[in-house]
Amino acid sequence: MKDNLDGVATFVQVVEAGSFALAAERMNLTRSAVGKAISRLEARLGARLLHRSTRSQSLTAEGQSYYEGCVRALAELDNAEAALDHSGIEPSGRLRVSVPEAFGHLCVAPVLLDLARQYPQLQIDLSFTDRVTDLLEEGIDLAVRIGELRDSTTLAARHLGTQHVVIGASPAYLARHGTPASLDDLADHVGIAYSCGGNVAPWWGALGALGAAGGDERDGAVKPVPIRSQISMDDIQAIAAAAIDGYGLAWLPCWLLTRFAQSGALVPVLDSYRVRSQEIYAVWPKERHLRAKTRVAIDALKARIPAMIGE
Template identity: 35%
Template sequence: MDQLAALRALRKVVELGSFTAAAEALGLSHTAISRQIAQLESKLGAQLLNRTTRRFALTEAGKQYYEACKQILDALDEADRAVGDHQARPAGTLRINAPMAFGTLELAEWLPDFLAHYPELQMDLVCNDRIVDLIEDGFDVALRLTRELPDSTLIAKRLATSEVLVVASPAYLARHGTPQTPQDLLAHNCMTYTQVLRPQDWTFIDADGVAQTIAVRGTLQANTGIALRTAALQGLGIATTASFIVHEDLKAGRLVKLLPAYGLKPRELYALYPHNRHLSPKVRAFVDYAAAIYRERRWDTQ
Protein backbone atom coordinates (compact mmCIF):
# COMPACT_ATOMS: atom_id res chain seq x y z
CA MET A 1 0.00 0.00 0.00
CA ASP A 2 1.16 3.52 -0.79
CA GLN A 3 0.37 5.14 2.56
CA LEU A 4 1.01 8.68 1.36
CA ALA A 5 -1.47 8.20 -1.50
CA ALA A 6 -3.97 6.74 0.96
CA LEU A 7 -3.58 9.79 3.23
CA ARG A 8 -4.26 12.09 0.29
CA ALA A 9 -7.29 10.00 -0.66
CA LEU A 10 -8.71 10.19 2.87
CA ARG A 11 -8.22 13.94 3.00
CA LYS A 12 -9.95 14.49 -0.33
CA VAL A 13 -12.88 12.30 0.63
CA VAL A 14 -13.41 14.22 3.86
CA GLU A 15 -12.90 17.69 2.38
CA LEU A 16 -15.04 17.08 -0.71
CA GLY A 17 -17.62 14.99 1.14
CA SER A 18 -17.77 12.31 -1.52
CA PHE A 19 -15.79 9.33 -2.76
CA THR A 20 -16.80 10.21 -6.31
CA ALA A 21 -15.64 13.83 -6.03
CA ALA A 22 -12.36 12.72 -4.43
CA ALA A 23 -11.78 10.21 -7.21
CA GLU A 24 -12.32 12.89 -9.87
CA ALA A 25 -10.01 15.35 -8.09
CA LEU A 26 -7.22 12.77 -7.83
CA GLY A 27 -7.74 11.29 -11.28
CA LEU A 28 -8.62 7.87 -9.87
CA SER A 29 -11.61 5.58 -9.94
CA HIS A 30 -14.19 5.35 -7.15
CA THR A 31 -13.03 1.77 -6.58
CA ALA A 32 -9.38 2.79 -6.23
CA ILE A 33 -10.23 5.43 -3.60
CA SER A 34 -12.34 2.94 -1.64
CA ARG A 35 -9.56 0.35 -1.79
CA GLN A 36 -6.91 2.83 -0.55
CA ILE A 37 -8.97 3.82 2.49
CA ALA A 38 -9.88 0.19 3.23
CA GLN A 39 -6.18 -0.74 3.13
CA LEU A 40 -5.38 2.18 5.42
CA GLU A 41 -8.01 1.03 7.92
CA SER A 42 -6.68 -2.51 7.73
CA LYS A 43 -3.13 -1.31 8.41
CA LEU A 44 -4.24 0.79 11.36
CA GLY A 45 -6.63 -1.82 12.71
CA ALA A 46 -9.26 0.86 13.15
CA GLN A 47 -12.30 2.08 11.24
CA LEU A 48 -11.93 5.63 10.03
CA LEU A 49 -15.25 6.15 8.25
CA ASN A 50 -18.80 5.01 9.01
CA ARG A 51 -20.32 4.42 5.59
CA THR A 52 -23.90 4.11 4.41
CA THR A 53 -25.15 3.79 0.88
CA ARG A 54 -25.59 7.56 0.56
CA ARG A 55 -23.19 9.18 3.02
CA PHE A 56 -20.29 8.69 5.40
CA ALA A 57 -19.02 10.17 8.66
CA LEU A 58 -15.69 10.12 10.42
CA THR A 59 -15.41 7.88 13.45
CA GLU A 60 -13.78 9.24 16.60
CA ALA A 61 -10.54 7.55 15.58
CA GLY A 62 -11.07 8.86 12.06
CA LYS A 63 -11.35 12.46 13.29
CA GLN A 64 -8.05 12.22 15.16
CA TYR A 65 -6.33 10.51 12.25
CA TYR A 66 -7.72 13.04 9.75
CA GLU A 67 -6.34 15.99 11.76
CA ALA A 68 -2.92 14.33 11.96
CA CYS A 69 -3.16 13.49 8.26
CA LYS A 70 -3.75 17.18 7.38
CA GLN A 71 -0.70 18.28 9.37
CA ILE A 72 1.51 15.68 7.70
CA LEU A 73 0.35 16.56 4.19
CA ASP A 74 0.58 20.31 4.82
CA ALA A 75 4.16 19.87 6.11
CA LEU A 76 5.09 17.84 3.03
CA ASP A 77 3.58 20.44 0.71
CA GLU A 78 5.47 23.19 2.52
CA ALA A 79 8.70 21.23 2.22
CA ASP A 80 8.08 20.80 -1.52
CA ARG A 81 7.50 24.54 -1.89
CA ALA A 82 10.65 25.35 0.10
CA VAL A 83 12.79 23.12 -2.12
CA GLY A 84 11.17 24.57 -5.22
CA ASP A 85 11.89 28.12 -4.02
CA HIS A 86 15.46 27.15 -3.14
CA GLN A 87 16.01 25.68 -6.58
CA ALA A 88 14.56 28.76 -8.24
CA ARG A 89 17.05 31.32 -6.84
CA PRO A 90 20.58 31.36 -5.43
CA ALA A 91 20.37 31.10 -1.65
CA GLY A 92 22.15 29.54 1.30
CA THR A 93 25.90 29.14 1.87
CA LEU A 94 28.26 28.84 -1.09
CA ARG A 95 31.63 27.27 -0.20
CA ILE A 96 34.46 28.26 -2.54
CA ASN A 97 38.06 27.04 -2.53
CA ALA A 98 40.72 29.09 -4.33
CA PRO A 99 44.51 29.45 -4.43
CA MET A 100 45.83 31.87 -1.81
CA ALA A 101 47.10 34.50 -4.24
CA PHE A 102 44.09 34.32 -6.54
CA GLY A 103 41.58 34.47 -3.70
CA THR A 104 43.38 37.38 -2.09
CA LEU A 105 44.07 39.49 -5.17
CA GLU A 106 41.27 38.57 -7.56
CA LEU A 107 38.20 37.17 -5.83
CA ALA A 108 38.28 39.81 -3.13
CA GLU A 109 37.90 42.40 -5.90
CA TRP A 110 34.63 41.18 -7.37
CA LEU A 111 32.96 38.98 -4.73
CA PRO A 112 31.29 41.96 -2.99
CA ASP A 113 29.53 42.88 -6.22
CA PHE A 114 28.53 39.24 -6.80
CA LEU A 115 27.02 39.01 -3.32
CA ALA A 116 25.20 42.31 -3.84
CA HIS A 117 23.45 40.68 -6.80
CA TYR A 118 22.34 37.72 -4.65
CA PRO A 119 21.41 38.97 -1.17
CA GLU A 120 20.17 35.54 -0.04
CA LEU A 121 23.64 34.03 -0.50
CA GLN A 122 26.36 33.73 2.12
CA MET A 123 29.93 33.04 1.01
CA ASP A 124 32.46 30.79 2.73
CA LEU A 125 35.77 31.41 0.91
CA VAL A 126 38.71 29.17 1.83
CA CYS A 127 42.05 30.17 0.30
CA ASN A 128 44.99 27.78 0.30
CA ASP A 129 47.41 26.28 -2.18
CA ARG A 130 46.70 22.62 -1.55
CA ILE A 131 44.44 20.48 -3.73
CA VAL A 132 41.19 19.81 -1.90
CA ASP A 133 38.61 17.09 -2.44
CA LEU A 134 35.44 19.00 -3.25
CA ILE A 135 33.09 16.24 -2.13
CA GLU A 136 34.96 15.16 0.99
CA ASP A 137 35.75 18.72 2.12
CA GLY A 138 32.26 20.03 1.34
CA PHE A 139 33.08 22.67 -1.29
CA ASP A 140 30.59 23.72 -3.95
CA VAL A 141 33.18 25.14 -6.37
CA ALA A 142 36.97 25.17 -6.59
CA LEU A 143 39.02 27.55 -8.69
CA ARG A 144 42.26 26.17 -10.09
CA LEU A 145 45.16 27.86 -11.88
CA THR A 146 47.07 25.06 -13.49
CA ARG A 147 48.92 23.98 -16.60
CA GLU A 148 47.23 20.58 -16.61
CA LEU A 149 44.13 19.23 -14.89
CA PRO A 150 44.24 15.67 -13.55
CA ASP A 151 41.58 13.21 -14.68
CA SER A 152 38.46 13.73 -12.61
CA THR A 153 34.71 13.25 -12.58
CA LEU A 154 34.35 16.96 -11.83
CA ILE A 155 33.06 19.39 -14.42
CA ALA A 156 35.82 21.82 -15.44
CA LYS A 157 34.90 25.16 -17.01
CA ARG A 158 37.84 27.15 -18.36
CA LEU A 159 37.53 30.82 -17.45
CA ALA A 160 40.77 32.54 -18.43
CA THR A 161 44.48 32.25 -19.19
CA SER A 162 47.16 33.78 -17.00
CA GLU A 163 50.61 34.23 -18.49
CA VAL A 164 53.60 33.15 -16.42
CA LEU A 165 56.24 35.88 -16.48
CA VAL A 166 59.84 36.32 -15.39
CA VAL A 167 60.16 39.56 -13.41
CA ALA A 168 62.55 41.56 -11.31
CA SER A 169 62.72 45.07 -9.87
CA PRO A 170 64.64 47.89 -11.58
CA ALA A 171 66.84 48.11 -8.48
CA TYR A 172 67.86 44.45 -8.72
CA LEU A 173 68.63 44.77 -12.42
CA ALA A 174 70.68 47.91 -11.82
CA ARG A 175 72.86 45.98 -9.36
CA HIS A 176 73.13 42.64 -11.16
CA GLY A 177 72.41 43.31 -14.84
CA THR A 178 69.54 42.19 -17.07
CA PRO A 179 69.55 38.60 -18.37
CA GLN A 180 69.22 38.38 -22.15
CA THR A 181 68.80 34.62 -22.50
CA PRO A 182 67.49 31.88 -20.21
CA GLN A 183 71.08 30.65 -19.76
CA ASP A 184 71.96 34.00 -18.17
CA LEU A 185 69.67 33.16 -15.25
CA LEU A 186 72.33 30.81 -13.90
CA ALA A 187 74.22 33.89 -12.72
CA HIS A 188 71.22 35.35 -10.87
CA ASN A 189 69.33 34.84 -7.62
CA CYS A 190 66.13 33.10 -8.84
CA MET A 191 63.23 32.71 -6.41
CA THR A 192 61.03 29.67 -6.90
CA TYR A 193 57.39 28.73 -6.41
CA THR A 194 57.12 25.37 -4.65
CA GLN A 195 53.57 24.43 -5.60
CA VAL A 196 54.77 22.96 -8.90
CA LEU A 197 56.37 19.60 -9.56
CA ARG A 198 59.96 20.80 -10.18
CA PRO A 199 60.26 24.35 -8.83
CA GLN A 200 63.90 24.85 -9.89
CA ASP A 201 63.30 23.80 -13.50
CA TRP A 202 62.18 26.76 -15.61
CA THR A 203 61.28 25.68 -19.15
CA PHE A 204 61.34 28.39 -21.82
CA ILE A 205 60.06 28.22 -25.40
CA ASP A 206 61.57 30.50 -28.03
CA ALA A 207 59.94 32.00 -31.12
CA ASP A 208 60.70 28.83 -33.12
CA GLY A 209 58.98 26.62 -30.54
CA VAL A 210 62.23 25.20 -29.22
CA ALA A 211 62.12 24.44 -25.48
CA GLN A 212 65.02 24.65 -23.09
CA THR A 213 64.98 23.98 -19.35
CA ILE A 214 67.20 25.92 -16.97
CA ALA A 215 67.89 24.62 -13.44
CA VAL A 216 67.90 27.87 -11.47
CA ARG A 217 69.12 28.53 -7.94
CA GLY A 218 68.26 31.16 -5.36
CA THR A 219 67.91 32.13 -1.72
CA LEU A 220 64.11 32.04 -1.46
CA GLN A 221 61.41 29.53 -2.26
CA ALA A 222 57.76 29.97 -1.28
CA ASN A 223 54.41 28.28 -1.70
CA THR A 224 52.59 31.50 -2.52
CA GLY A 225 53.17 33.87 -5.41
CA ILE A 226 52.38 36.86 -3.18
CA ALA A 227 55.56 36.29 -1.16
CA LEU A 228 57.63 36.03 -4.34
CA ARG A 229 56.11 39.23 -5.70
CA THR A 230 56.90 41.11 -2.49
CA ALA A 231 60.47 39.82 -2.46
CA ALA A 232 60.92 40.78 -6.10
CA LEU A 233 59.58 44.29 -5.41
CA GLN A 234 62.17 44.65 -2.65
CA GLY A 235 64.97 43.70 -5.05
CA LEU A 236 65.86 40.28 -3.66
CA GLY A 237 65.98 38.49 -7.00
CA ILE A 238 64.20 37.23 -10.12
CA ALA A 239 60.88 35.38 -9.90
CA THR A 240 58.44 33.63 -12.18
CA THR A 241 54.89 34.64 -11.39
CA ALA A 242 51.39 34.67 -12.85
CA SER A 243 50.35 37.82 -14.67
CA PHE A 244 47.30 38.32 -12.44
CA ILE A 245 49.69 38.87 -9.50
CA VAL A 246 52.06 41.43 -11.07
CA HIS A 247 50.25 43.10 -13.98
CA GLU A 248 49.72 46.34 -12.06
CA ASP A 249 53.37 46.37 -10.90
CA LEU A 250 54.53 45.95 -14.49
CA LYS A 251 52.33 48.76 -15.77
CA ALA A 252 53.56 51.03 -12.95
CA GLY A 253 57.22 50.15 -13.59
CA ARG A 254 57.74 48.67 -10.13
CA LEU A 255 58.71 45.39 -11.83
CA VAL A 256 60.23 44.65 -15.23
CA LYS A 257 59.29 41.78 -17.52
CA LEU A 258 62.41 39.85 -18.51
CA LEU A 259 63.28 37.63 -21.48
CA PRO A 260 60.43 38.89 -23.73
CA ALA A 261 61.63 36.71 -26.62
CA TYR A 262 60.98 33.57 -24.57
CA GLY A 263 57.74 32.23 -23.17
CA LEU A 264 56.78 30.07 -20.23
CA LYS A 265 53.75 27.82 -20.45
CA PRO A 266 50.74 29.78 -19.14
CA ARG A 267 48.32 28.64 -16.46
CA GLU A 268 44.65 28.15 -17.17
CA LEU A 269 41.96 29.25 -14.73
CA TYR A 270 39.21 26.67 -14.24
CA ALA A 271 36.06 26.49 -12.16
CA LEU A 272 35.55 22.92 -10.95
CA TYR A 273 32.30 21.61 -9.51
CA PRO A 274 30.64 18.22 -9.01
CA HIS A 275 28.67 16.64 -11.82
CA ASN A 276 25.08 16.87 -10.58
CA ARG A 277 22.01 16.26 -12.68
CA HIS A 278 20.41 19.35 -11.15
CA LEU A 279 23.06 22.06 -10.79
CA SER A 280 22.16 24.24 -7.83
CA PRO A 281 21.29 27.88 -8.62
CA LYS A 282 24.05 29.17 -6.30
CA VAL A 283 26.75 27.22 -8.17
CA ARG A 284 25.35 28.18 -11.56
CA ALA A 285 25.17 31.84 -10.55
CA PHE A 286 28.78 31.88 -9.32
CA VAL A 287 30.23 30.09 -12.35
CA ASP A 288 28.27 32.25 -14.80
CA TYR A 289 29.30 35.42 -12.98
CA ALA A 290 32.96 34.39 -12.95
CA ALA A 291 32.80 33.53 -16.65
CA ALA A 292 31.42 37.00 -17.40
CA ILE A 293 34.17 38.65 -15.32
CA TYR A 294 36.95 36.84 -17.17
CA ARG A 295 35.44 37.02 -20.63
CA GLU A 296 37.66 40.07 -21.24
CA ARG A 297 41.39 40.17 -20.53
CA ARG A 298 42.02 41.56 -17.04
CA TRP A 299 45.75 41.14 -16.71
CA ASP A 300 47.34 43.10 -19.53
CA THR A 301 50.88 44.09 -18.63
CA GLN A 302 51.28 47.00 -21.04
Protein backbone atom coordinates (compact mmCIF):
# COMPACT_ATOMS: atom_id res chain seq x y z
CA MET A 1 0.00 0.00 0.00
CA LYS A 2 1.33 3.44 -0.93
CA ASP A 3 2.16 5.76 2.00
CA ASN A 4 0.16 8.85 1.07
CA LEU A 5 1.39 10.65 4.19
CA ASP A 6 5.02 10.69 3.04
CA GLY A 7 6.12 14.33 3.06
CA VAL A 8 2.79 15.69 4.31
CA ALA A 9 3.99 16.71 7.77
CA THR A 10 7.09 18.30 6.22
CA PHE A 11 4.93 20.25 3.77
CA VAL A 12 2.71 21.57 6.58
CA GLN A 13 5.75 22.57 8.63
CA VAL A 14 7.22 24.45 5.66
CA VAL A 15 3.99 26.38 5.12
CA GLU A 16 3.54 27.23 8.80
CA ALA A 17 7.19 28.09 9.37
CA GLY A 18 7.28 30.33 6.31
CA SER A 19 10.66 29.03 5.17
CA PHE A 20 12.50 25.80 4.43
CA ALA A 21 15.30 26.79 6.82
CA LEU A 22 13.02 27.32 9.85
CA ALA A 23 11.02 24.18 9.08
CA ALA A 24 14.27 22.21 8.90
CA GLU A 25 15.35 23.61 12.28
CA ARG A 26 12.02 22.71 13.91
CA MET A 27 12.16 19.16 12.53
CA ASN A 28 15.87 18.62 13.26
CA LEU A 29 16.52 18.03 9.54
CA THR A 30 18.82 19.65 7.02
CA ARG A 31 17.38 22.23 4.64
CA SER A 32 18.33 19.92 1.78
CA ALA A 33 16.33 17.03 3.30
CA VAL A 34 13.26 19.26 3.62
CA GLY A 35 13.62 20.48 0.04
CA LYS A 36 13.91 16.93 -1.30
CA ALA A 37 10.84 15.84 0.70
CA ILE A 38 8.76 18.65 -0.85
CA SER A 39 10.07 17.85 -4.34
CA ARG A 40 9.15 14.17 -3.93
CA LEU A 41 5.70 15.14 -2.70
CA GLU A 42 5.11 17.45 -5.67
CA ALA A 43 6.34 14.77 -8.06
CA ARG A 44 3.99 12.17 -6.54
CA LEU A 45 1.01 14.56 -6.71
CA GLY A 46 1.90 15.86 -10.15
CA ALA A 47 1.32 19.42 -8.95
CA ARG A 48 3.40 22.38 -7.86
CA LEU A 49 2.55 23.28 -4.26
CA LEU A 50 4.89 26.20 -3.60
CA HIS A 51 6.23 29.17 -5.50
CA ARG A 52 9.87 29.31 -4.37
CA SER A 53 12.56 31.94 -4.77
CA THR A 54 15.79 32.70 -2.93
CA ARG A 55 13.98 35.23 -0.74
CA SER A 56 10.40 34.07 -0.35
CA GLN A 57 7.89 31.30 -0.79
CA SER A 58 4.13 31.23 -1.27
CA LEU A 59 1.46 28.63 -1.86
CA THR A 60 0.09 27.96 -5.32
CA ALA A 61 -3.69 27.60 -5.67
CA GLU A 62 -3.25 23.83 -5.65
CA GLY A 63 -0.90 24.12 -2.69
CA GLN A 64 -3.43 26.14 -0.68
CA SER A 65 -6.16 23.58 -1.24
CA TYR A 66 -3.81 20.68 -0.46
CA TYR A 67 -2.50 22.41 2.69
CA GLU A 68 -6.02 22.85 4.07
CA GLY A 69 -6.75 19.18 3.49
CA CYS A 70 -3.44 18.14 5.09
CA VAL A 71 -4.16 20.20 8.21
CA ARG A 72 -7.52 18.48 8.62
CA ALA A 73 -5.98 15.05 8.07
CA LEU A 74 -3.15 15.62 10.54
CA ALA A 75 -5.63 16.95 13.10
CA GLU A 76 -7.57 13.70 12.84
CA LEU A 77 -4.36 11.73 13.31
CA ASP A 78 -3.53 13.85 16.36
CA ASN A 79 -6.96 13.11 17.77
CA ALA A 80 -6.46 9.38 17.20
CA GLU A 81 -3.05 9.47 18.90
CA ALA A 82 -4.46 11.52 21.77
CA ALA A 83 -7.19 8.92 22.24
CA LEU A 84 -4.47 6.28 22.53
CA ASP A 85 -2.61 8.51 25.00
CA HIS A 86 -5.70 8.57 27.21
CA SER A 87 -6.10 4.80 27.01
CA GLY A 88 -3.20 4.11 29.36
CA ILE A 89 -0.30 3.92 26.91
CA GLU A 90 2.96 4.98 28.58
CA PRO A 91 4.09 8.54 27.76
CA SER A 92 6.86 8.50 25.18
CA GLY A 93 8.69 10.65 22.67
CA ARG A 94 10.62 13.89 22.95
CA LEU A 95 9.35 16.53 25.37
CA ARG A 96 10.99 19.93 24.88
CA VAL A 97 10.74 22.08 28.02
CA SER A 98 11.88 25.67 28.60
CA VAL A 99 12.38 26.84 32.21
CA PRO A 100 13.83 29.85 34.06
CA GLU A 101 17.47 29.25 34.97
CA ALA A 102 17.57 29.19 38.79
CA PHE A 103 14.02 27.92 39.32
CA GLY A 104 14.57 25.36 36.58
CA HIS A 105 17.77 24.00 38.09
CA LEU A 106 16.52 23.82 41.68
CA CYS A 107 12.81 23.04 41.31
CA VAL A 108 11.78 21.89 37.83
CA ALA A 109 14.72 19.68 36.85
CA PRO A 110 14.37 17.30 39.85
CA VAL A 111 10.70 16.73 38.96
CA LEU A 112 11.38 16.03 35.29
CA LEU A 113 14.38 13.82 36.04
CA ASP A 114 12.18 11.67 38.26
CA LEU A 115 9.64 11.58 35.44
CA ALA A 116 12.33 10.34 33.02
CA ARG A 117 13.20 7.56 35.46
CA GLN A 118 9.53 6.61 35.75
CA TYR A 119 8.94 6.56 31.97
CA PRO A 120 11.98 5.17 30.10
CA GLN A 121 10.44 5.93 26.69
CA LEU A 122 10.10 9.62 27.52
CA GLN A 123 12.94 11.80 26.17
CA ILE A 124 13.23 15.11 28.01
CA ASP A 125 15.02 18.05 26.36
CA LEU A 126 15.35 20.73 29.04
CA SER A 127 16.45 24.29 28.19
CA PHE A 128 17.39 26.78 30.94
CA THR A 129 16.83 30.43 30.06
CA ASP A 130 15.29 33.52 31.61
CA ARG A 131 14.34 34.68 28.11
CA VAL A 132 10.62 34.38 27.30
CA THR A 133 10.62 31.77 24.57
CA ASP A 134 8.14 31.66 21.70
CA LEU A 135 6.76 28.15 22.13
CA LEU A 136 5.26 27.88 18.65
CA GLU A 137 8.20 29.49 16.87
CA GLU A 138 10.79 27.38 18.68
CA GLY A 139 8.91 24.09 18.84
CA ILE A 140 8.65 24.02 22.65
CA ASP A 141 6.14 21.57 24.13
CA LEU A 142 6.02 23.05 27.64
CA ALA A 143 7.40 26.08 29.46
CA VAL A 144 7.44 27.22 33.07
CA ARG A 145 6.96 30.97 33.47
CA ILE A 146 7.07 33.21 36.52
CA GLY A 147 5.12 36.45 36.60
CA GLU A 148 2.13 37.89 34.81
CA LEU A 149 0.90 36.05 31.72
CA ARG A 150 -0.39 37.88 28.69
CA ASP A 151 -3.71 36.83 27.18
CA SER A 152 -3.15 34.38 24.34
CA THR A 153 -5.34 32.58 21.83
CA THR A 154 -2.59 30.05 21.06
CA LEU A 155 -1.32 29.09 24.53
CA ALA A 156 -2.87 27.30 27.49
CA ALA A 157 -1.68 27.59 31.10
CA ARG A 158 -2.01 25.92 34.50
CA HIS A 159 -1.19 27.61 37.77
CA LEU A 160 1.57 25.81 39.67
CA GLY A 161 1.92 28.02 42.73
CA THR A 162 2.84 31.44 44.08
CA GLN A 163 6.45 32.54 44.48
CA HIS A 164 6.81 34.84 47.48
CA VAL A 165 9.72 37.24 47.40
CA VAL A 166 11.69 38.07 50.53
CA ILE A 167 14.67 40.23 51.40
CA GLY A 168 17.86 38.64 52.71
CA ALA A 169 21.34 39.72 53.75
CA SER A 170 24.49 38.15 55.12
CA PRO A 171 25.14 38.36 58.87
CA ALA A 172 28.37 40.26 58.06
CA TYR A 173 26.50 42.92 56.06
CA LEU A 174 23.95 43.42 58.83
CA ALA A 175 26.73 43.66 61.42
CA ARG A 176 28.31 46.52 59.43
CA HIS A 177 25.19 48.40 58.34
CA GLY A 178 22.51 47.44 60.86
CA THR A 179 19.20 45.65 60.34
CA PRO A 180 16.37 47.67 58.75
CA ALA A 181 13.19 47.77 60.82
CA SER A 182 10.84 49.07 58.10
CA LEU A 183 10.66 49.39 54.34
CA ASP A 184 11.55 53.09 54.62
CA ASP A 185 14.80 52.13 56.38
CA LEU A 186 15.96 50.50 53.16
CA ALA A 187 16.82 53.97 51.83
CA ASP A 188 19.96 53.76 54.00
CA HIS A 189 21.02 50.42 52.52
CA VAL A 190 22.45 49.03 49.29
CA GLY A 191 20.55 46.45 47.27
CA ILE A 192 21.71 43.99 44.62
CA ALA A 193 19.26 44.47 41.76
CA TYR A 194 17.89 42.10 39.17
CA SER A 195 18.22 43.34 35.60
CA CYS A 196 16.96 41.96 32.32
CA GLY A 197 17.88 43.37 28.93
CA GLY A 198 19.45 46.39 30.59
CA ASN A 199 16.28 47.20 32.57
CA VAL A 200 16.66 47.12 36.36
CA ALA A 201 13.62 45.72 38.16
CA PRO A 202 12.39 47.95 41.03
CA TRP A 203 11.73 46.55 44.49
CA TRP A 204 8.14 46.59 45.67
CA GLY A 205 6.72 46.25 49.17
CA ALA A 206 3.37 46.54 50.89
CA LEU A 207 2.39 49.60 52.88
CA GLY A 208 1.55 47.61 55.99
CA ALA A 209 3.10 44.77 57.99
CA LEU A 210 1.59 41.33 58.23
CA GLY A 211 1.94 39.07 61.22
CA ALA A 212 3.58 41.69 63.43
CA ALA A 213 1.98 42.86 66.65
CA GLY A 214 -0.36 45.68 65.74
CA GLY A 215 0.43 45.17 62.07
CA ASP A 216 -1.91 46.85 59.61
CA GLU A 217 -2.50 45.37 56.17
CA ARG A 218 -4.33 48.56 55.10
CA ASP A 219 -5.63 48.38 51.52
CA GLY A 220 -3.01 45.95 50.24
CA ALA A 221 -1.43 48.56 47.95
CA VAL A 222 2.23 48.25 47.08
CA LYS A 223 4.81 50.92 46.43
CA PRO A 224 8.39 51.05 45.16
CA VAL A 225 10.98 50.44 47.87
CA PRO A 226 13.58 53.23 48.15
CA ILE A 227 16.91 51.44 47.84
CA ARG A 228 20.01 52.26 45.82
CA SER A 229 21.80 49.59 43.82
CA GLN A 230 25.47 49.54 42.94
CA ILE A 231 25.32 46.11 41.30
CA SER A 232 22.68 44.58 39.04
CA MET A 233 22.68 41.07 37.58
CA ASP A 234 20.42 38.97 35.38
CA ASP A 235 20.92 35.78 37.38
CA ILE A 236 19.16 35.15 40.70
CA GLN A 237 21.78 32.68 41.92
CA ALA A 238 24.57 35.19 41.24
CA ILE A 239 22.60 37.80 43.21
CA ALA A 240 22.32 35.38 46.14
CA ALA A 241 26.08 34.70 45.98
CA ALA A 242 26.83 38.44 46.03
CA ALA A 243 24.55 38.89 49.03
CA ILE A 244 26.36 36.07 50.85
CA ASP A 245 29.62 37.90 50.18
CA GLY A 246 28.17 41.01 51.84
CA TYR A 247 27.64 43.28 48.84
CA GLY A 248 24.14 44.28 49.93
CA LEU A 249 20.56 43.22 50.50
CA ALA A 250 19.02 40.82 48.00
CA TRP A 251 15.42 40.51 46.85
CA LEU A 252 15.08 36.73 46.46
CA PRO A 253 12.35 34.12 46.00
CA CYS A 254 11.69 32.34 49.28
CA TRP A 255 12.57 28.91 47.84
CA LEU A 256 16.09 30.17 47.18
CA LEU A 257 16.61 32.25 50.33
CA THR A 258 15.46 29.33 52.51
CA ARG A 259 18.33 27.17 51.22
CA PHE A 260 20.90 29.71 52.39
CA ALA A 261 19.05 30.66 55.58
CA GLN A 262 19.25 27.05 56.77
CA SER A 263 23.06 27.23 56.71
CA GLY A 264 23.16 30.75 58.16
CA ALA A 265 24.75 32.21 55.01
CA LEU A 266 21.78 34.59 54.62
CA VAL A 267 19.30 36.01 57.10
CA PRO A 268 15.71 37.02 56.22
CA VAL A 269 15.16 40.76 56.65
CA LEU A 270 11.77 42.41 57.18
CA ASP A 271 10.08 39.02 56.90
CA SER A 272 6.98 40.43 58.63
CA TYR A 273 6.40 42.72 55.64
CA ARG A 274 4.74 41.67 52.45
CA VAL A 275 6.86 41.93 49.34
CA ARG A 276 5.29 41.51 45.90
CA SER A 277 4.66 37.86 45.01
CA GLN A 278 4.72 36.27 41.55
CA GLU A 279 2.61 33.50 40.10
CA ILE A 280 4.18 30.41 38.54
CA TYR A 281 2.58 28.74 35.52
CA ALA A 282 3.05 25.80 33.20
CA VAL A 283 2.38 27.01 29.65
CA TRP A 284 1.94 24.98 26.46
CA PRO A 285 0.54 25.36 22.92
CA LYS A 286 -3.22 24.86 22.80
CA GLU A 287 -4.43 21.66 21.22
CA ARG A 288 -7.70 19.74 21.27
CA HIS A 289 -6.22 16.81 23.15
CA LEU A 290 -3.20 17.19 25.40
CA ARG A 291 -0.58 14.54 24.67
CA ALA A 292 0.31 12.13 27.45
CA LYS A 293 3.96 13.24 27.57
CA THR A 294 2.91 16.85 28.22
CA ARG A 295 0.07 15.96 30.56
CA VAL A 296 2.18 13.83 32.91
CA ALA A 297 4.82 16.57 33.12
CA ILE A 298 2.24 19.23 34.00
CA ASP A 299 0.60 16.96 36.59
CA ALA A 300 3.97 16.14 38.17
CA LEU A 301 4.92 19.82 38.40
CA LYS A 302 1.54 20.72 39.91
CA ALA A 303 1.90 17.96 42.49
CA ARG A 304 5.42 18.85 43.65
CA ILE A 305 6.13 22.54 43.01
CA PRO A 306 3.92 23.94 45.82
CA ALA A 307 5.89 22.11 48.52
CA MET A 308 9.19 23.19 46.95
CA ILE A 309 8.24 26.87 47.15
CA GLY A 310 6.89 26.67 50.68
CA GLU A 311 3.14 26.67 50.01
